[in-house]
Amino acid sequence: MNILEVCHVPPFSNSFKSTPTEFSLPLNFSDIFNLKFPPVQSIFFYKLGESTPAYFxxxxxxxxxxxxSITLFHFLPxxxxLSWPQNSEKPIIIYNTANDGVLLTVAESNEDFDHLYSEVxxxxxxxxxLAPLSVSDTKASILSFQITLFPxxxxxxxxxxNHAVLDGRSISLFMNSWAYICRNLEENVKISPSSLPEELNPSFDRTVIPGSEGLEMRYLDYWLGLKLPGSDANPRSLEPIPFPVPADVVRATFEFSREDIKKLGERVLSKLENGNQTKPFSxxxxxxxxxxxxxxxxxxxxNNNKVKFGLTTDCRPRLNPPLSRNxxxxxxxxxxxxxxxxxxLKETGVAYAAKRLNEMIEGLENGVLExxxxxxxxxxxxxxxxxILVAGSNRFGKYGADFxxxxxxxxxxxxxxVGESLSMMESRDESGGVEIGLVLKKHEMEVFASLFVHGLKVLRSSL
Structure with a gap:
C-alpha cells in the first residue's frame, strides 16, 4: 500500500457565524466508563468503476x-x-481553533477490493x-480517518x-452528516456550511444527567486503581489498555432477510414454555x-461450560428526562x-436466549442509572x-453514509x-433485514457458516 498524503483537516471557517476560539467539555459517567477501552474502528467500502487515480x-x-471540514464545523468538539490536566479531577475535551482538526490519511492499494469486502x-x-489515532499519556485525539483508493x-x-468521547450512535450520526453534506455539495463550488436537517443536528449539551451524581468518580476511581499486565504504569495516562488481535482469526458477514426474521420470531414464540410471551421479539x-x-x-x-452474553444499550431515551436522540x-x-x-445447546436454545435477552432489555426500563x-x-x-458480546445495532443507519x-x-x-464478539447493523439492500459481522478461528467459522445457513434453510422450509 502506498501512502499518498497525511493531512490535517480543520473545521470550516465561516465568517457569517462566530465560533468560540477555545472551550472545554466535561465527560459524563458513560464516557468515563469507556475511558481506557481500545479505540473503535470501522471501514466503509464503496464500489466505483470510475475510480481511476485521476478521477479520485x-x-x-x-x-x-x-x-x-464543513462537518467538523457542525461537530466542533x-x-x-482529550486531555487530563494536572489541575483537573477528571479528563476533559478541549478545543482550540488555532491548532485543532482531524488527521486524514490518503492511501492507494493494489489489493483485491472485492475479496476484502465480500469474502471470508x-x-x-x-x-x-484503518486510520491511525494519536494517543499519549497526556493528550489523545478524538477522531481520525483514512481514505484508500483501489484503482x-x-x-x-x-x-x-476514541471510545471515551463517542459511542456507536454518535459516530453514525457524524458519518451520515458528513455523507449528507458531501453529496449535496455543488460541483466544483466551495460552499459555506449549509444547515443540517433536524434529524442530523448534533447536540453537545453537557447538562448534568439527573441521577448520575457520583458515577463519574466511581468509574474514575476504578480506572485509577486498575493494574493490568501490559497497561501503563501511570494511572492518569490516556493510553488505552492493549487488546491483542489473535493472528489466526477470520472475518465474514452473514445476513438475515426480513422474511428470515419474521419466521424466526414465529418459531421462537412457538418454542417458549407456558406460552406466556405474546409480544413479538425485536x-x-x-x-x-x-x-x-x-x-x-x-x-x-x-453442556457444563458457562457463557456470559450481553449487550450495550442506548440510555438516551431511558433517562428522566430523556436526552436528545442526537x-x-x-x-x-x-x-x-x-x-x-x-x-x-438444546433444541429450544434460540428461544431461551431470546427470552433472556428480552428480560434484560425490559429490565432497563426500570432505571438504567440504577x-x-x-x-x-x-x-x-x-x-x-x-x-460473547454484540457491537453496533440495526438501528444506527450505517448504510445511510452515501457520499x-x-x-x-x-x-x-x-x-x-479483539474478542469473542459479533457486530450487527441493518441490511444494505432490504428494510427489516440484518447483517451480522463475525470474527472466529478458521475452523470455527466453517462450522458456524454451516449451522447458520442450514438453520435458516430449515426455518424457511418448515413454516
Whole structure:
C-alpha cells in the first residue's frame, strides 16, 4: 500500500457565524466508563468503476475533504482532543481553533477490493486500511480517518474513534452528516456550511444527567486503581489498555432477510414454555439469539461450560428526562446474563436466549442509572467463562453514509476482532433485514457458516 498524503483537516471557517476560539467539555459517567477501552474502528467500502487515480484525486478526494471540514464545523468538539490536566479531577475535551482538526490519511492499494469486502478473509487483512489515532499519556485525539483508493474498483473510508468521547450512535450520526453534506455539495463550488436537517443536528449539551451524581468518580476511581499486565504504569495516562488481535482469526458477514426474521420470531414464540410471551421479539433480539447459539455450537462448548452474553444499550431515551436522540458522546450502559451452555445447546436454545435477552432489555426500563451503578468497566468473570458480546445495532443507519457515489457495498465494524464478539447493523439492500459481522478461528467459522445457513434453510422450509 502506498501512502499518498497525511493531512490535517480543520473545521470550516465561516465568517457569517462566530465560533468560540477555545472551550472545554466535561465527560459524563458513560464516557468515563469507556475511558481506557481500545479505540473503535470501522471501514466503509464503496464500489466505483470510475475510480481511476485521476478521477479520485480531482473529483472524489476534494469533495470528501471539503465536506469533512464543513462537518467538523457542525461537530466542533470532535476536532479537539482529550486531555487530563494536572489541575483537573477528571479528563476533559478541549478545543482550540488555532491548532485543532482531524488527521486524514490518503492511501492507494493494489489489493483485491472485492475479496476484502465480500469474502471470508483473515481479520488482519483489514488493518492496513484503518486510520491511525494519536494517543499519549497526556493528550489523545478524538477522531481520525483514512481514505484508500483501489484503482478501477472503489475506495474505503475508515474511522478510528476514541471510545471515551463517542459511542456507536454518535459516530453514525457524524458519518451520515458528513455523507449528507458531501453529496449535496455543488460541483466544483466551495460552499459555506449549509444547515443540517433536524434529524442530523448534533447536540453537545453537557447538562448534568439527573441521577448520575457520583458515577463519574466511581468509574474514575476504578480506572485509577486498575493494574493490568501490559497497561501503563501511570494511572492518569490516556493510553488505552492493549487488546491483542489473535493472528489466526477470520472475518465474514452473514445476513438475515426480513422474511428470515419474521419466521424466526414465529418459531421462537412457538418454542417458549407456558406460552406466556405474546409480544413479538425485536429484530435485534432474534438476530442476536440465533447468532449466539450458532457461535456456542461452532466453538464446541459443552453442556457444563458457562457463557456470559450481553449487550450495550442506548440510555438516551431511558433517562428522566430523556436526552436528545442526537446527543453526541457516550450514553450507554451494559447488561449481561450468565448461563449454562446446556440451555443454549438444546433444541429450544434460540428461544431461551431470546427470552433472556428480552428480560434484560425490559429490565432497563426500570432505571438504567440504577443498573449502571452496579457495573464496573471490566466484568468480574470466573475462569473458564466464555463472554460473547454484540457491537453496533440495526438501528444506527450505517448504510445511510452515501457520499454521492452510492451506498456502501459493505460496512465492517473492525474492532470485534479483539474478542469473542459479533457486530450487527441493518441490511444494505432490504428494510427489516440484518447483517451480522463475525470474527472466529478458521475452523470455527466453517462450522458456524454451516449451522447458520442450514438453520435458516430449515426455518424457511418448515413454516
Amino acid at each position: 484525486k480531482t473529483v472524489i478526494l476534494p469533495k470528501i475533504k471539503h465536506s469533512l 470532535l476536532a479537539g482532543y 478473509r483473515y481479520a488482519s487483512e483489514s488493518h492496513p486500511y 478501477n474498483k472503489g475506495f474505503t473510508i475508515s474511522y478510528t474513534l 429484530t435485534f433480539v432474534l438476530a442476536y439469539a440465533y447468532t449466539l447459539v450458532c457461535m456456542v455450537k461452532a466453538k464446541g462448548l459443552k 446527543y453526541i458522546g457516550n450514553c450507554v450502559t451494559s447488561c449481561d446474563v450468565l448461563v449454562e451452555a446446556e440451555q443454549l 443498573i449502571a451503578k452496579e457495573k464496573v468497566p471490566f466484568m468480574d468473570v470466573e475462569p473458564g467463562v466464555r463472554i 454521492g457515489w452510492g451506498k456502501p457495498a459493505n460496512v465492517e465494524i473492525t474492532t470485534i476482532d
